[in-house]
Amino acid sequence: xxxxxxxxxxxxxxxxxxxxxxKKHLDxxxxxxxxxxxDDGYLYTNRTINPQKAADGAGKVRWTGLExxxxxxNVGHLYEAAVAHYEATGERKxxxxxxxxxxxxxxxxxxxxxxxxxxxxxxxxxxVKLYRVTGEKKYLDLAKFFIDQKGRNKNERIxxxxxxxxxxxxxxxxxxxxxxxxAQDHMPLSDxxxxxxxxxxxxxFYSGATDIAAITGTKEYDNALEKIWxxxxxxxxxxxxxxxxxxxxxxxxxxxxxxxxTAYTETCAAIALMFWNHRLFLLNQDVKxxxxxxxxxxxxxxxxxxxxxDTFLYPNPLESDGIYKFNQGVCGRSEWFDCSCCxxxxxxxxxxxxxxxxxxxxxxxxxxxxxGNSSKIKIKDNFLxxxxxxxxxxxxxxxxxxxxxxxxxARLNIRVPGWFRxxxxxxxxxxxxxxxxxIVDLKINNETEEAKIEDGYIVIEKRNWSSNDIIxxxxxxxxxxxxxxxxxxxxxxxxxxxxGPIVYCAEEADNPKGxxxxxxxxxxxxxxxxxxxLFDGIGKILLTNKKSKDKKLTLIPYYSWANRExxxxxxxxxxx
Numbered sequence: 001x002x003x004x005x006x007x008x009x010x011x012x013x014x015x016x017x018x019x020x021x022x023k024k025h026l027d028x029x030x031x032x033x034x035x036x037x038x039d040d041g042y043l044y045t046n047r048t049i050n051p052q053k054a055a056d057g058a059g060k061v062r063w064t065g066l067e068x069x070x071x072x073x074n075v076g077h078l079y080e081a082a083v084a085h086y087e088a089t090g091e092r093k094x095x096x097x098x099x100x101x102x103x104x105x106x107x108x109x110x111x112x113x114x115x116x117x118x119x120x121x122x123x124x125x126x127x128v129k130l131y132r133v134t135g136e137k138k139y140l141d142l143a144k145f146f147i148d149q150k151g152r153n154k155n156e157r158i159x160x161x162x163x164x165x166x167x168x169x170x171x172x173x174x175x176x177x178x179x180x181x182x183a184q185d186h187m188p189l190s191d192x193x194x195x196x197x198x199x200x201x202x203x204x205f206y207s208g209a210t211d212i213a214a215i216t217g218t219k220e221y222d223n224a225l226e227k228i229w230x231x232x233x234x235x236x237x238x239x240x241x242x243x244x245x246x247x248x249x250x251x252x253x254x255x256x257x258x259x260x261x262t263a264y265t266e267t268c269a270a271i272a273l274m275f276w277n278h279r280l281f282l283l284n285q286d287v288k289x290x291x292x293x294x295x296x297x298x299x300x301x302x303x304x305x306x307x308x309x310d311t312f313l314y315p316n317p318l319e320s321d322g323i324y325k326f327n328q329g330v331c332g333r334s335e336w337f338d339c340s341c342c343x344x345x346x347x348x349x350x351x352x353x354x355x356x357x358x359x360x361x362x363x364x365x366x367x368x369x370x371x372g373n374s375s376k377i378k379i380k381d382n383f384l385x386x387x388x389x390x391x392x393x394x395x396x397x398x399x400x401x402x403x404x405x406x407x408x409x410a411r412l413n414i415r416v417p418g419w420f421r422x423x424x425x426x427x428x429x430x431x432x433x434x435x436x437x438x439i440v441d442l443k444i445n446n447e448t449e450e451a452k453i454e455d456g457y458i459v460i461e462k463r464n465w466s467s468n469d470i471i472x473x474x475x476x477x478x479x480x481x482x483x484x485x486x487x488x489x490x491x492x493x494x495x496x497x498x499x500g501p502i503v504y505c506a507e508e509a510d511n512p513k514g515x516x517x518x519x520x521x522x523x524x525x526x527x528x529x530x531x532x533x534l535f536d537g538i539g540k541i542l543l544t545n546k547k548s549k550d551k552k553l554t555l556i557p558y559y560s561w562a563n564r565e566x567x568x569x570x571x572x573x574x575x576x
Contacts, residue, residue, distance in 0.1 A: 001070065001122075003029065004077035005344040007094070011084035012351035026085065030094045033078075037097055041104035043078065044071050063108060067119035067179045075101050076118075079126025080348075083133050095133070102130055106142050117149045119183045121201050124208030125275075128215070140215060147209050147221075151187040182249060190220050193227040195236055198251040199244035199264075200341075203272030210279040229280065231255070232273075233292060234427035239482065239496055239571060240303070240503050240558055241296030242316050244269045256429075256487040260319035260572055262326075267304035267314060267342035270296050271349050278356055281368070285361065287456030288426045290368045291418030293356070295425060297369075298393060299503045302559035305346050306333055307535055312343045313562065318571040320562075321516060322508060332566045357388070363462060367414045370398050377410075384408045384465060393500045394530060394539050396420070396475030407464030412471070413457040416440060419501055420475045421456065424482055433481040433495070441474040475500075479526045479541055484572075494572035495520060497541055499528055503558045504541050508567025510554035519574045523547050535560055 010026050013019065037043045042062065051060040066072065075098075082098035085091065105123070108114050127143035130136070180186035182197040184205050195202055206228060209221045235255035237243055242265030245253035250266055274296050281289040304313045311333035317326050325331045328338070336343065359366040360377055365384065370392035376383040385403035392398060398414075420438055424430040440451040440458060445468075451458045458473065477500045484491035497504040506515035524543045531540050538560060545551035553573075561569050 001074045001077040002340060002344045003033070004074070004081040005341075005348045007033075008077070008081040008084045009344070009348035009351050011081065011088040012348065012355075014088040016351060016354060023089075030085070030097075034093060034097050037100065041100035041102075043075060043097070043101050047071070063114060063116065066116045067183060067185070070120055072105070072118035073120040073122045075105065076121075076123035076126035079123070079130050083126075083129040084352075086133060098126075098130060099134065102127065102139055102142075106138050110142060110145050115149060115153050117146050117153070117185065119179070119185075119201070120198075121146075121184070121205040121208060125204060125211065128208065128211040131215075140212070143208060144212050144216070147189060147205070147212060150183075150185050150189055150205070151191070182251070190224050192224045193231065195228050195232045195243075195252045198249060199269035200250065200266060200272050202252070203243075203269065203276045207272065207276045207279050210276060210283055214279070214283045225280070229276075230427070233425055234429055237292075237425065237429065238263055238265055238300065238318060239424070239430055239484075240265070240300035240316065240318060241273070241292065242270055242300035242318075243273055247315070256485070256489070258488055259490050260570070261317055261321065261324065263315065263317045263319075265300060265316040265318075267301065267312070267316060268345050270301040270304070270316070271345050274301065274349075274356075282359060285359075285366070287415055288418070290415055291423065291456075292425060294369065294417065294501050295503075298501045299558050301349070303561065304342060305350075307560070307563050311335055312337075312346070314342045318505075318558075319516070320567075320569040322567040322569075333562050358386075363409060364411050364413060366457070367400075367412065369415075374403070379408055379410050382406065382408050384410055386465075393502055396473075396477050396500065398473045398475075400471040400473075402465050402467055402469050404465070405467055407466040409462055409464050411462040412460040414460070414471075414473055416453055416456055416458060417475060417501060418456075419480065419498065424498075429485050429488065430482055431485075433483055436478065436480075438476055441472075441476075443470075443472040445470055477528075479528055491572050493574060493576070495575040496572050497526070497555055499539060499541060502539070503571060504555040505558045505561055505569055505571045506553055506555050506573060507561050507564075507569045509564040510540075510556060515553070515568045515570045515573070517574075518553060518570075519576050520553070521545075521576055524551075524553075535563065 007026060007029055010022055013022060036045050038048065063071065079098045079102060082094040086095040124143040124146050127139045131140040184197050184202050189209055206225060210225060212218065213221050232243060236252055238258055242263060244251050244264040244266050245258050247262060247264045250264055274293050277289040277293045300316055303316045313333055314328050314337055315326055320326065323331060327334055354373060357369045357371055357373055358375060358377055359368060363379055365377055370390045372389055374387045376385050383404065387401050387403065388398065390398040418425065422432060422435040424432060442449050442451040442458060480498045482496040482498055506518065508514055520543065523546050525546050527542045529540050529542055531538055538557060541555040543553040543555065558571055
């Protein structure tokens, strides 16, 4: 799957910028993938290269141990890569490989066939993408079958193989759990109300179900998806947008149990939760989903890759003592991991980011992210050519202008960020210490206008947009203090700081006396300062005791920690 994710990421990169060397590399890798495919379409080299010594114990027989092994998971990533490559290049070589494999899988699985389901969800997302490109409904039907089959049957149990493959090494474990809640296989999705088990599997599962709901119009998942989303955002998400409190299962723990130092908050889980929130937005156009998406993007996800782009965090905890080897055996960043799903997931997500900035529904254009870009958005038979200029997230000024010479009619919906609306996140898990009364500054063609805000969006009613038009929006930023719900015991008596969409932390590299024992009081003032020399430019928060000027603390964006020497770090600071 790592190979497929890299192919997907390279394909997204080609859509943004042509690159002959990258294209050549893609062609070589795709040739190898096609050469590895068996005559009937089967593609799982872990088994076929050496069935007797398959790395994860998969053995000689196809389609066995589905709850444990990654036979179906891997080809889900193949399908996603194939669609990305086809859309970037128009070439069918990898798409034909994916179609041939999907036809084989469809011939094996389904009603009155093999009724097993993958333990690690992902193929559902890939099948939906194949359906969208090919129009072959059987792929959509198979994706829905895999979704609906969860909780309705038990896969073949291979207890001994599972023990060999178990990466955590316990002698005793509850196989029913690993085949049940761990893989969201304990009850049908429509009956589920809580987020349980492995966080990545869960959010891929929910993403696939949301895709199916959007395409088919079915309402059967709506209640479950909303209840599960609320369970996560109201009770099980970290301030950074990370999910997965329990290291042992890489997954969800009980409500309100969110330990900072041992938070697992896997990078892949952050990405999966962004995938799901984006799909929920596309389904419902509710601003809350993109608010959560933005929080993850700038914090729980972005922390996972270093500024140089060559070292990574697998877990993204909110506290470190500088000693505990939280990152798969390392205290700090690593170049690679035995299971490197996280670095290659970053590789495929970052170049796909342009696709999340805007959304469109008929003649409504939604601006969901504030990132400098030039884009073309199809409205009926024409293209709206829109440019966005911004220094976000360091200030809240955003400017839009248009390149299309012929006027194009569209209604614009510009998201008012949750932090500007005094919402840390939906629900009451986190709150700002003090709400601020803020007014959006809006100018259209240099004329100040009152911002009409509906459901979290500045709505600029339909008009003809052309190259003479300019829209300027400003969301005033300030330093905000955050506290947790009293049920979240690990943050009792603690406070955190934010600026715009950015969560801040204290790191020992800036505070040589350490940060874990620091106590902040109301006597501390706070100032925002942009440092042009730290990491080539980054915003800092400086805390100073008004009565004792030598008591100072420097905060940096959480995403920038662990880029210097190893030491203590804390997002949540003691407050008295």
